[in-house]
Amino acid sequence: MMGMPSSGRRVFLRSACKHCLGMGALLPGLPALAQEGAAAAGATSSPLPAERFVRPALETDEGGLWGMMDREEARLRRSPFVVRDSQLSKYLQDLVCRLAGDHCPDIRVHVVRTPLFNATMAPNGMMQVWTGLLLRAENEAQLAAILGHEIGHYLERHTLERLRDMRSRAAFAQFMGLFGVVGAIGQLGALAGAFAFSREHETRADRLGMRLMKRAGYDGQQAAQVWDNLLGELKVTGGQDAGKRSPMMATHPPVETRRDDLLKLAGDASGSTGTAEYQQAMSQYRFGWLQDEIRRGQFEESLVLFNRLLARNAQDSQALYARGEVYRLRAGKEDLQESLNDLTRVTALEQPPAEAFRALGLVQKQRTDGASAVQAFEKYLAVAPEAADAGLIKNYIAELKP
Amino acid sequence: MKYPFARASASALLCALALLAASVQAQQSKNLAPGFSQRSAASKLVVVPADLELFSIGAGGVPEPRADWTLAAQRNVKSGLAARKLQLGTDVMGLEEKDMDELADINSLHGAVAQSVFLHHMVGGVLKLPTKSDALNWSMGDAVKPLKDKTGADYALFIWIRDSYASNERKAAMIAMAVLGVGIAGGSQIGYASLVDLNDGRIVWFNDLRRASGDLREAEPAKETVEVLLKGFPVSP
Amino acid sequence: MKKILIVLLLAFLSGCMSITKVEGDQVVNSRMAVKVTDAWNKVSPPGTKQPFDMWTQEGLTLDHLRLWAAIKPGQALLIRPVGNVPIGQKAPRVPTYESGMQLDQLVNLFEIMYSADGSIVNMTKVEPAVFAGEKGVRFEFAVTRKSDDVQLNGVGWVSQRKGELFAATFIAPKLSFFPRLLPKAESIVRTAQIRG
Numbered sequence: 082m083m084g085m086p087s088s089g090r091r092v093f094l095r096s097a098c099k100h101c102l103g104m105g106a107l108l109p110g111l112p113a114l115a116q117e118g119a120a121a122a123g124a125t126s127s128p129l130p131a132e133r134f135v136r137p138a139l140e141t142d143e144g145g146l147w148g149m150m151d152r153e154e155a156r157l158r159r160s161p162f163v164v165r166d167s168q169l170s171k172y173l174q175d176l177v178c179r180l181a182g183d184h185c186p187d188i189r190v191h192v193v194r195t196p197l198f199n200a201t202m203a204p205n206g207m208m209q210v211w212t213g214l215l216l217r218a219e220n221e222a223q224l225a226a227i228l229g230h231e232i233g234h235y236l237e238r239h240t241l242e243r244l245r246d247m248r249s250r251a252a253f254a255q256f257m258g259l260f261g262v263v264g265a266i267g268q269l270g271a272l273a274g275a276f277a278f279s280r281e282h283e284t285r286a287d288r289l290g291m292r293l294m295k296r297a298g299y300d301g302q303q304a305a306q307v308w309d310n311l312l313g314e315l316k317v318t319g320g321q322d323a324g325k326r327s328p329m330m331a332t333h334p335p336v337e338t339r340r341d342d343l344l345k346l347a348g349d350a351s352g353s354t355g356t357a358e359y360q361q362a363m364s365q366y367r368f369g370w371l372q373d374e375i376r377r378g379q380f381e382e383s384l385v386l387f388n389r390l391l392a393r394n395a396q397d398s399q400a401l402y403a404r405g406e407v408y409r410l411r412a413g414k415e416d417l418q419e420s421l422n423d424l425t426r427v428t429a430l431e432q433p434p435a436e437a438f439r440a441l442g443l444v445q446k447q448r449t450d451g452a453s454a455v456q457a458f459e460k461y462l463a464v465a466p467e468a469a470d471a472g473l474i475k476n477y478i479a480e481l482k483p
Numbered sequence: 484m485k486y487p488f489a490r491a492s493a494s495a496l497l498c499a500l501a502l503l504a505a506s507v508q509a510q511q512s513k514n515l516a517p518g519f520s521q522r523s524a525a526s527k528l529v530v531v532p533a534d535l536e537l538f539s540i541g542a543g544g545v546p547e548p549r550a551d552w553t554l555a556a557q558r559n560v561k562s563g564l565a566a567r568k569l570q571l572g573t574d575v576m577g578l579e580e581k582d583m584d585e586l587a588d589i590n591s592l593h594g595a596v597a598q599s600v601f602l603h604h605m606v607g608g609v610l611k612l613p614t615k616s617d618a619l620n621w622s623m624g625d626a627v628k629p630l631k632d633k634t635g636a637d638y639a640l641f642i643w644i645r646d647s648y649a650s651n652e653r654k655a656a657m658i659a660m661a662v663l664g665v666g667i668a669g670g671s672q673i674g675y676a677s678l679v680d681l682n683d684g685r686i687v688w689f690n691d692l693r694r695a696s697g698d699l700r701e702a703e704p705a706k707e708t709v710e711v712l713l714k715g716f717p718v719s720p
Numbered sequence: 721m722k723k724i725l726i727v728l729l730l731a732f733l734s735g736c737m738s739i740t741k742v743e744g745d746q747v748v749n750s751r752m753a754v755k756v757t758d759a760w761n762k763v764s765p766p767g768t769k770q771p772f773d774m775w776t777q778e779g780l781t782l783d784h785l786r787l788w789a790a791i792k793p794g795q796a797l798l799i800r801p802v803g804n805v806p807i808g809q810k811a812p813r814v815p816t817y818e819s820g821m822q823l824d825q826l827v828n829l830f831e832i833m834y835s836a837d838g839s840i841v842n843m844t845k846v847e848p849a850v851f852a853g854e855k856g857v858r859f860e861f862a863v864t865r866k867s868d869d870v871q872l873n874g875v876g877w878v879s880q881r882k883g884e885l886f887a888a889t890f891i892a893p894k895l896s897f898f899p900r901l902l903p904k905a906e907s908i909v910r911t912a913q914i915r916g
Contacts, residue, residue, distance in 0.1 A: 148550040155580055159587030161864045161871060162840070194840065376841075378813045378832060410828075443824060472847025473823060473857060591869045592893055599779025603739075612761045612779060613741035621778065624896030684896065 128292040129182050130236055134206075143204065143241050150203040157191050157209070164192040164212065164366070172362040173210065173228075179297040180225060181232050188232070196373040198311060202231035204240045215363055216370040217310065217386065219393065221355025225297060226304035226343075229290030236289065239282040287339070291346045300354050301347030308340035313385040368434060371403045380411040401427040402437040409444055420444050428457070435465035439474065451481040513605070514715050516619045519680075519687040522638055522719035527574040529636035529681075531590070532583060533560045537699060538647040540670055546647055552700050559705030560642065566706060572719040576634060589623075589630050593641055596621055596686065597677050605675070605691040623684035631681040639681055642712065644674030644692065646699050672697040676712045688717050738764045747915070748773050752789035752852060752886055755911035758904050760785065768799050777901050783892035785905050789914075791885040793819040798833050817885045823848070823857040826878045830859070830889060834874070838866035852886045852912040854879035863891060873898040875905070881914055888912065 137143040157163060169192060178185035187206040197213040208231060218224045234240065287304075295301050315336060374383055387404040390397055405423030408416040424441040427433045442457035458478050462471060522528075537552035564571065583590055600621050603612045611617070630639055648670040649657065671694065678688035692712055698704035743759035749771075760775040763784075772786040788797060797815045813836055815829040827846055835841040842862045849858035856879025863872040874891035890905035892898040 144551065148554045150550075152550075152553075155583070156869075159584055159590075160869050162866075162869070195838070376831070376835060443822070446822070469843050470824065470827075470846035472845070473827075476823075476848040587869070588871065588895060592895055594868060595781045595870050595893065596778075598781040602781070603779045609738060612739060612776070614759045614761050614777065622896075624900060626893075626895035 128289055128296065129184060133184055133187055136205075143238075147205040150205040150207055153203070154189070154191075154205070154207045157193070157207070160193075162194050164194055166192075166365075169362065169366070176221065176225060177208070177228060177232070180229050180293045181236075184232075184236065188235070194373070196370065196377050198314075200227050200231050202235045204235065204238060206235065208235075212366070212370045212373065216367065216374060218307065218359070219310070219356065220303065221359040222294065222299040222303035222353065223307045224359065225294040225299045225355075226290060226301075226307055229293040229304075230286045231290075232293060233286035233289030234282065237282075237285055239286065242282070283339075284342075287343060288346065291343065295347075295352060298352055300350055300352035302344060302350045303354060305340045305343040305347060308336050308343065310389060312336055312340070313389065314382045317379075317381040317385055368399050371399055372436075375403055375406055375410070378410075380407050383407050396430065398427050398430045398433045398437075401430075402434050402440065405437070405444075406440045409440055409447075417444060417447060421448070428460075435461060435468070438464060439468070439470075442474070442477070446477060446481065451483075455481050513617075513619065514688055514690050515717070516685055516687045519685075519717070521717045522572070522687075524720045525574065526572070526637040526719045527576070527635060528572055528638050528640060528719070529630070529634040530564060530571070530575060530577045530640045531642070532578055532580055533557065533642040533644065534594070535560060535642075535644050535646070535699070538645070538670075539650045540647050540653045541650055552648075555701075556644075556646065556699035556705065559699055559702050560644075560709060562702060563706045563709035567709065567713060570713055570716050570718070571640075574719075576636065578634070582633075586630055586633070589626060592623060592626055593677070593679065594643070596623055597641065597643065597675055597689075600677070600686060600689050601675050601691055605689065606693075619686065619689055621686045623679065623686075625684060627679060627681050627684045634681075636681055638687070639679045641677040641679065642674070643677075644672065644699065644708070644712075646670070646672045646674070646697065648698070648700070671695045672699075672708065674712065676716070678717065688715075690714060690716075737766055740764075742775060748787045749789040751884075751915050752787065753911075753913045753915055754787070754908050756908055758907070760904075760908075770799055771795060771797060777904065778892075778897065783890070783897055783901055785890045785908065786888065787912075788885060788887040790916075791817050791887075793817055793883060797829055797887075798836075800836070819883050821880075823878075826880075826885070826887075827857060827859050827876075830876050830878070830887075831861070834861070834863050834891075840864040840866075849877060851877035851879040851888070851909070852881075852914045854881045854886070854914065856880065856886075862894070871895075875902065877909055877912075886912070886914060 137147060170190065173190040173192070174185075177188050177190055181188055188202075188208055189206055190208045190210060192215070193209050193211050195211040195213060196216070197211055198217050199209075199211040200214055201209045208228070210228075214227065215224070218227070291301050291304055294304065374386065377383065384404065384407055387400050387407065390400040391404065394400075401423055405420045405427060408420035408423065420440070421444050424437055424444060427437045428441050438457045438461035442454045442461060445451075445454035445457055455478050458474050458481075461468070462474060462478075465471075468474070535553055535556045537549050537556050538546035539549050539552070540546055561577075568575070578586075600619070602610050604615065604619055604621075607617075627639070630636075653670075672692055673694075674692040676690045677686055679685070680687045690712060692708070697708045697711070699708055740762050741759050742762045743756045745753065746756055747753050760777060763774045763776055763780060765774075771791060772788045775785040775787070777783055791797065795817055797817060800814060813832050815832040815836075817826075817829065821829075824846070827843065831841050831843060840863070843859055844862060845858075845860040847858055849856060851858070856877065859876050859878075861874045861876070863874055864870075865872060871894045872891045873894045874889060876887065876889040878885065878887040880886070888905075888909050890902065890909075892901050
């Protein structure tokens, strides 16, 4: 039996956050909701545990978990996948502090460059936010909802409860798959799946997150909006009823339910959304994240996202370029025309991204409109003379010119 | 469902046995770079924090990372190394975890190099690279310069171990399966120790560990693992 | 343990790879001849045969030279094992050659190939060039490898003849390895000639 990869450990950790795309559910008990709403609205008691957490003794299972997370955090700190930007870090840390109060010094936020929607929180206070999430959140309130949910898991130590629960059931589950030396390596996936948070944990985290965000002055309805926004993309991967079905086991209720429950928890739409502040904080990185999203090559999902961004702001030149580029890459039946429409529009706006001219040129080239292609390519080179593919584009120009 | 598994298991077991068999037939030269036999006189050695991970194997063979064991192992390996002053030399310094932040690139690069040495040279066999002509001939070149600049050392020692231990459920399963005539492995210990010349980046000495025994969770048995791992470690006169 | 090691071990376990020395005159897929002055190691992983030949100098966790010859339209540049779907996707992205592809689209195929495992790929230079006697493109890129955070540099060449694709890519760690090994890779690529 081979020694196991640290990717096993990493799988173990990642799945501690599978719940993120999953699924909180409401425990039966609408009366609890009403109380919740009232409590949140006029509560004087803090939802936060009074004492900050003390590092547990090493021999305890919690201590062991901390130790492992500390090592994971050291690796993360050094990883080239982490976005190191003091302004962005400060913005996120400040947000965490508004939500977590006195616990804020124990929480460290790391931004990881991965074009997927996810955020995770480890019992030792290590928080990860993936850039795919920062791209999809529309305002500070939505980000506060997600971070608040994660902080909820942290404050109530759900990871530890889950680990303890899993240990006692592990032997039974694994006895089912006794055969196969080689198969053992594949069973790493089974370990990952077993580690999802329970329905109750998800609900509690949603509730606590809601209280934290409202306490910090944010509009609670934005928490529901996050899931509503995601639903569109989920339906592409999982089919039209993805929001209604439970994707895995009975512990994971559907996204639509979660959205509806959060809406009820939120009560009326009061509180700030912080759209301007959020957009300002993300402005330096947003275009790069849009490009990362395009590079995923999951065109249908990307289109849902870009359409949503453009519905919010039709003049969003970055999103308009992104959509035009995806149509160009997908190259379906009507796509070339759609791409042309988008790229023509965006290149007419003020200060479009340089890449838009490149993309327009490629589309025109495809349509055998040589003159228009040359025009767009020359504009591209004028705006971005140091572009990586300047050599190739110059070559296209030479080929297309009569 | 059983038969494909049995077939796969059989060939896997054969290959696994080949893999697990410690390099008993290894001559001294397998561990040493061509032309290298000992460190330069009065040289300085820096010991990089050992990269360890300990796992518990459940009944079905699924490994579960055990952070408490890993942390114990880190302590034990550190003290095991400290007890080997005679072997390591008089001018030895250790790096702390936090020192590794600025050395991340070198560390991850060394990891990739060591894996190739482990697979293509130590395990060898069908995985041998013919162009290497059976020699330990790998170098990180000038990539090691930041490490040399930071520590002033002449050599760096890297240690990596992945260690798994059969849980009680696994042990029970092993007994049950043995009754049926099927052998399934308990735990195993694999790892390497790698000595890098910081003046030219060459890996001058490399030793690997592949066995089904050893226990890093306690101080005394851990000393034994360190001893085996550092067998033949070049002296510095 | 790094994921690569486990994948390689798996490959080893499930059928035992073979590695052979290649030097002198070599032919890729019966359709592209190359001259090898400094010997390389040709790796043949077990299981599904890939549409490229893979050679290495220092080992599979370090560098590789991949060579494609006479890839036909509709053919993938890389065959992914079944069930290997990264999170957040419906299906694995398979870089597939289609007829009529423009040079920028051909380059994009390799971007897809190297980023399929979650690695970050950044094209740093794309310019027209001749490869294997046909007009095509040469590209330089950087890879941040997902499995172990190692940063690699890469260079690639691709061209077409009569609707078939011919290509080569070489990657190695950015520090020390790439600068040292690139000339060896280039010396082979320079000699590439299409046959038939």
